[in-house]
Amino acid sequence: MAVVAMLLAITSLYYTFHTQQKLEAMINNAMVSVPITVDLPEAKTSQEQSTVELIVTKDLTWHLNGEELLEEELEDQLIKATNENTLIKLKADRTVPVEKVTLAMTIAKEHHLKIALVTE
Numbered sequence: 001m002a003v004v005a006m007l008l009a010i011t012s013l014y015y016t017f018h019t020q021q022k023l024e025a026m027i028n029n030a031m032v033s034v035p036i037t038v039d040l041p042e043a044k045t046s047q048e049q050s051t052v053e054l055i056v057t058k059d060l061t062w063h064l065n066g067e068e069l070l071e072e073e074l075e076d077q078l079i080k081a082t083n084e085n086t087l088i089k090l091k092a093d094r095t096v097p098v099e100k101v102t103l104a105m106t107i108a109k110e111h112h113l114k115i116a117l118v119t120e
Helices: 001-034 070-081 100-111
Strands: 050-056 062-064 067-069 086-092 116-119
Touching: 050 070, 050 100, 062 070, 067 070, 070 100, 086 100, 100 116
Parallel strands: 050 086, 086 116
Antiparallel strands: 050 062, 062 067
């Protein structure tokens, strides 16, 4: 009889504890999932942003807007193909060494060009 009473007490504590945890989780999830509505202003720019596509393939060949170029030409060609409103979309094969990607990014940074690494 005492064993049964003890088991009932333990079971009761167990359910109370887990119910409390579930309740806390529900409260926390409810607080996190409340949508926040923001009425954002529209941005108006005087010029449209143009883009150029820079690709480095797995065989380390560079292409700027579909035209193949040598790595030595990369800096000059990027400067010629861009202006302050141009975004360079950099696409690199996943097997390309990171040094090749950082080369393009460093050139962009040195010339105050905008660059974005494109991923899937």
